Amino acid sequence: MKKELQPPRWIYNILERFCDPHLWEGISGDLSESFLENVETKGKRKAQLAYIFQSIGFLRIQFKKKEKRLSNMKSIWLNYFLTTLRSIKKQKALFAINLIGLIMAISCSLFGLVYILDEVQFDKQHSEGDRTYRLYKRYINVPEEVDHLTFETSGLMGPTMQQEYPEVVEYMRICPWWHKVIISFEETNISTDNIYFADSTFFDFFDYEIVQGNPATILTAPSSIALSSSFAKKLFGEEDPIGKVVVGFDELNYTVTGIFKDPPRQSSLQFNALISWSTTVPGVGQLQFNWMNNWLAQGIFTFVKLAEDANPDAVTEKLPEMMNRHFEERADQYFLKLMPLDKMYLHGENVRANRGMKTGSITFVYMLGFSAFLIFLIASVNYINISLSRATQTKTEVGIRKVMGSSRRQLMGRFISETFFSTAVASILSLLLVVWLLPSANLLSGKELPMLAFFQPITLLALAGFVIGISLLVGLYPALVLSSPPISTILKSSSGAVGSAGWLRKMLLALQYAISIFLIICTIIVIRQTNYLENKPLGFDKEQVLILDVDNEVAGKIDVLENTLLSHPNIQSVATTRSTIGDGSYSTTVFPEGYSDELGTRIFGVDQEFFETYGVKTVAGRTFLKGSTADSSNLIVNKAMVDFMGWEDPIGKHIRFSAGSTPLPIIGVVDDFHIHSLATDQIEPMILYLDLSNQWYTAIRIGNGELKGTMDHIQDTWDKLAERTPMNAFFANDWFNEQYNKERKLLKISTLYSMISIILCGLGLFGLTALLLQQRTKEISIRKVLGAPILSIISMMNRQFIIIILISFALAAPLSYFLISGWLDQFAYKTTLNSLPFILAGGLTLLMSILIVSVLSMRSASANPSENLNTE
Amino acid sequence: MKGTNLGELEELILLATATLYDNAYGIAIQKEIKAKCNRSISISTVHAVLARLEQKGFMDSRYDGMTPERGGRRKHLFRVSKSGQKVLHQVKDQRDLFWQGIPSVAFDK
Numbered sequence: 009m010k011k012e013l014q015p016p017r018w019i020y021n022i023l024e025r026f027c028d029p030h031l032w033e034g035i036s037g038d039l040s041e042s043f044l045e046n047v048e049t050k051g052k053r054k055a056q057l058a059y060i061f062q063s064i065g066f067l068r069i070q071f072k073k074k075e076k077r078l079s080n081m082k083s084i085w086l087n088y089f090l091t092t093l094r095s096i097k098k099q100k101a102l103f104a105i106n107l108i109g110l111i112m113a114i115s116c117s118l119f120g121l122v123y124i125l126d127e128v129q130f131d132k133q134h135s136e137g138d139r140t141y142r143l144y145k146r147y148i149n150v151p152e153e154v155d156h157l158t159f160e161t162s163g164l165m166g167p168t169m170q171q172e173y174p175e176v177v178e179y180m181r182i183c184p185w186w187h188k189v190i191i192s193f194e195e196t197n198i199s200t201d202n203i204y205f206a207d208s209t210f211f212d213f214f215d216y217e218i219v220q221g222n223p224a225t226i227l228t229a230p231s232s233i234a235l236s237s238s239f240a241k242k243l244f245g246e247e248d249p250i251g252k253v254v255v256g257f258d259e260l261n262y263t264v265t266g267i268f269k270d271p272p273r274q275s276s277l278q279f280n281a282l283i284s285w286s287t288t289v290p291g292v293g294q295l296q297f298n299w300m301n302n303w304l305a306q307g308i309f310t311f312v313k314l315a316e317d318a319n320p321d322a323v324t325e326k327l328p329e330m331m332n333r334h335f336e337e338r339a340d341q342y343f344l345k346l347m348p349l350d351k352m353y354l355h356g357e358n359v360r361a362n363r364g365m366k367t368g369s370i371t372f373v374y375m376l377g378f379s380a381f382l383i384f385l386i387a388s389v390n391y392i393n394i395s396l397s398r399a400t401q402t403k404t405e406v407g408i409r410k411v412m413g414s415s416r417r418q419l420m421g422r423f424i425s426e427t428f429f430s431t432a433v434a435s436i437l438s439l440l441l442v443v444w445l446l447p448s449a450n451l452l453s454g455k456e457l458p459m460l461a462f463f464q465p466i467t468l469l470a471l472a473g474f475v476i477g478i479s480l481l482v483g484l485y486p487a488l489v490l491s492s493p494p495i496s497t498i499l500k501s502s503s504g505a506v507g508s509a510g511w512l513r514k515m516l517l518a519l520q521y522a523i524s525i526f527l528i529i530c531t532i533i534v535i536r537q538t539n540y541l542e543n544k545p546l547g548f549d550k551e552q553v554l555i556l557d558v559d560n561e562v563a564g565k566i567d568v569l570e571n572t573l574l575s576h577p578n579i580q581s582v583a584t585t586r587s588t589i590g591d592g593s594y595s596t597t598v599f600p601e602g603y604s605d606e607l608g609t610r611i612f613g614v615d616q617e618f619f620e621t622y623g624v625k626t627v628a629g630r631t632f633l634k635g636s637t638a639d640s641s642n643l644i645v646n647k648a649m650v651d652f653m654g655w656e657d658p659i660g661k662h663i664r665f666s667a668g669s670t671p672l673p674i675i676g677v678v679d680d681f682h683i684h685s686l687a688t689d690q691i692e693p694m695i696l697y698l699d700l701s702n703q704w705y706t707a708i709r710i711g712n713g714e715l716k717g718t719m720d721h722i723q724d725t726w727d728k729l730a731e732r733t734p735m736n737a738f739f740a741n742d743w744f745n746e747q748y749n750k751e752r753k754l755l756k757i758s759t760l761y762s763m764i765s766i767i768l769c770g771l772g773l774f775g776l777t778a779l780l781l782q783q784r785t786k787e788i789s790i791r792k793v794l795g796a797p798i799l800s801i802i803s804m805m806n807r808q809f810i811i812i813i814l815i816s817f818a819l820a821a822p823l824s825y826f827l828i829s830g831w832l833d834q835f836a837y838k839t840t841l842n843s844l845p846f847i848l849a850g851g852l853t854l855l856m857s858i859l860i861v862s863v864l865s866m867r868s869a870s871a872n873p874s875e876n877l878n879t880e
Numbered sequence: 881m882k883g884t885n886l887g888e889l890e891e892l893i894l895l896a897t898a899t900l901y902d903n904a905y906g907i908a909i910q911k912e913i914k915a916k917c918n919r920s921i922s923i924s925t926v927h928a929v930l931a932r933l934e935q936k937g938f939m940d941s942r943y944d945g946m947t948p949e950r951g952g953r954r955k956h957l958f959r960v961s962k963s964g965q966k967v968l969h970q971v972k973d974q975r976d977l978f979w980q981g982i983p984s985v986a987f988d989k
Binding site: 031033034035036037038039040041042044045062065066068070071 | 943
């Protein structure tokens with residue numbers, strides 16, 4: 009037969025293996041006869057196709073090989089399965105311990121795995137994302153001890169980079185607005201959480217889907233606005249939004265030029281309205297925001313797209329030179345860098361000023377991954393440990409199987425099938441458990457994981473990998489160890505002589521305890537740090553202070569607002585200021601008396617009532633006189649300022665705001681008070697001045713009377729004064745608590761994981777002790793007969809475990825000290841690290857173990873020795 | 881009665897086998913049915929029915945007749961067995977009985 013006339017060989021081979029050899033000759037003959045005929049009538053390709061289909065037709069049970077050997081294997085496997093069921097039935101408690109442990113561990117690791125996978129997938133949806141970079145800078149200011157990373161850039165950095173460096177193909181700037189903006193159409197007013205100013209290249213950079221409008225020109229013309237489809241639906245209902253004029257930012261008119269699909273969940277950029285950048289360019293748009301389009305102001309974000317073959321490091325190296333030419337005054341402070349687009353979500357956590365964006369935390373991802381892995385390790389060790397001890401028990405079975413002619417491979421199969429059964433059951437149950445608990449897990453972690461994320465191929469693959477991996481591991485050991493020595497030794501030897509693997513078991517146990525102690529120590533310290541952040545005195549009375557955002561249409565009616573509010577008996581004091589916690593203050597350099605250089609300070613604008621309303625204490629001098637503007641050129645400083653300057657008597661000292669300006673006198677000193685998160689910001693030297701023209705925030709000190717009525721009064725007052733703007737209010741203590749969400753999330757997860765780890769350790773120890781006691785029943789009975797008191801038996805059982813735990817503690821304590829002090833160091837304010845968490849963790853573990861071992865050994869030690877010795 | 885009942889396809893294949901007499905194997909039977917009844921039956925189905933009929937004892941089979949287009953393999957040849965003949969007759973008789981019983985007025989010409 010000529011070669012090109014061969015039917016496809018692979019299907020031939022498959023079929024040959026499959027078919028009954030008696031029928032095979034007839035079948036294959038008919039197939040090739042029909043194939044040859046088809047080649048002649050229909051051509052080679054069609055004939056081959058027909059051959060494949062015909063062959064598949066023969067894959068029926070009727071033609072299947074009837075193998076005698078196979079049926080024997082089947083009964084062997086059936087027997088393994090039966091033995092597995094029997095051994096489960098015999099040791100129900102042990103099986104339950106194993107299963108519960110496995111389920112807990114697999115669920116934890118599975119959740120961790122899916123969480124991490126989800127975090128890593130952020131910002132991957134953009135087709136040219138691999139050559140898109142986000143500009144950020146390291147800001148170093150030596151005299152003021154400033155050294156941090158920030159995403160804030162100037163409006164001219166992007167355009168200049170594109171003009172001067174051929175590697176930079178395109179630039180794109182965005183400026184997420186700091187506050188909510190109300191957008192109105194006819195009678196409907198809706199506030200946006202996230203409104204961005206964006207360059208016309210926005211949709212070239214990112215693959216957000218455009219539903220309506222021309223992608224090339226959406227954000228080109230000044231005063232254009234693009235809305236998300238859900239936002240447009242709320243604003244316009246069923247009407248066609250394109251071309252409609254809305255009232256938006258700064259009470260100006262904007263034309264709707266496009267509708268885009270809401271940004272996907274896994275995107276850092278989260279926006280529901282985009283305003284064209286040209287709107288802000290002086291001389292072009294109506295807003296004339298010079299600060300968004302010059303070198304000096306730092307407040308916008310810049311993205312650049314590099315040429316395909318460009319090296320980002322080479323571009324970064326050229327940037328200092330650009331700074332020198334265009335922005336010399338800051339060239340020694342701002343060091344520009346490029347961050348890959350898909351890194352900004354996780355790796356941007358320590359870069360400041362990332363406003364208006366979703367951020368993740370690479371630290372949290374590492375910690376979660378690490379804890380999940382440790383939990384997983386503990387459970388695996390548990391499983392292996394118990395299986396190993398069991399394997400030595402079943403050696404009679406192994407011996408007999410060998411006598412009956414079982415091969416090493418078959419013996420392995422025996423153990424593998426047992427492990428496979430329980431791990432597979434545990435995996436399936438865990439998957440169900442995790443999916444069932446998903447809503448509460450999402451609540452705990454503050455993430456919206458969809459259920460489908462658990463059924464990704466990679467997740468299922470990991471589960472399958474685990475089942476197969478641990479089955480092989482657990483199956484391998486007894487098969488190798490128990491099948492190598494001569495059968496007679498196995499059958500004859502007393503317990504522990506062959507393959508007891510005592511040292512291995514003890515090492516694994518020590519490892520397990522070390523992990524658990526490590527996790528508990530870390531958790532205790534995370535709890536202490538979070539408590540510390542939440543409860544450290546802030547220098548002002550943060551309870552019962554409600555802060556309203558009044559930098560809107562209410563701005564002209566502050567007097568009415570304040571007076572109406574004060575008419576309520578439960579409102580003690582009201583202050584309207586430019587600055588408040590978290591906002592409205594700024595940093596600048598001043599020239600204090602007796603200091604040769606400029607000093608970086610925080611400038612805080614207040615009114616006369618500020619001190620009473622916030623509860624800031626005066627340390628020396630006085631505060632601004634009420635009902636008078638006499639103090640408008642007097643200053644108040646905080647204690648940190650006095651300490652920094654080393655002033656003995658600060659009252660009457662002068663400060664100049666610029667080299668040539670008039671010196672202003674200090675009339676009072678107030679206690680240091682925090683206006684930023686304690687996690688990130690130290691108290692800075694601060695100057696408070698009387699600012700009655702910028703009225704941005706109204707703070708209300710509420711008394712201890714009925715809160716509900718007071719809140720209703722505030723809301724009513726607001727509604728009478730504001731037509732378009734909904735009230736935006738927050739309590740000072742809520743604001744501070746929100747700053748520690750990241751820490752609280754870590755606290756919840758680490759508490760959960762360390763609790764599970766200790767439970768798993770306890771379960772493992774329980775199982776192991778029970779087995780050990782079983783093996784030593786006779787020894788214990790003989791000891792008793794010879795007169796040993798129960799107490800001595802208990803202490804005998806405890807001794808080895810105590811030694812193991814002490815070793816684990818010695819391993820875990822230094823490691824956790826090292827890691828946790830690194831974690832604590834990133835906080836501006838941190839709790840003291842003392843020995844208490846270590847003692848607590850070690851003591852707790854020790855106590856639990858002694859309890860488990862003692863209870864179990866007491867039970868077997870108090871049994872009647874004659875019954876145990878009778879059995880032989 | 882059970883066991884002697886013939887399926888329609890079984891009956892066709894039995895008849896085709898009988899027609900082909902000394903050269904009744906898979907492909908030939910498939911072609912014969914295609915030629916006489918214009919029915920396309922897949923080759924695997926033919927084989928499956930043949931195997932079933934042999935199991936029921938209506939067929940005997942042997943290997944013979946090597947040809948080059950079969951790649952040097954022999955044909956799996958079938959022949960209707962005694963009980964096969966009997967069951968075919970039985971079917972035919974039953975049909976005839978019915979045909980004879982149909983009153984001439986029942987089918988308008």
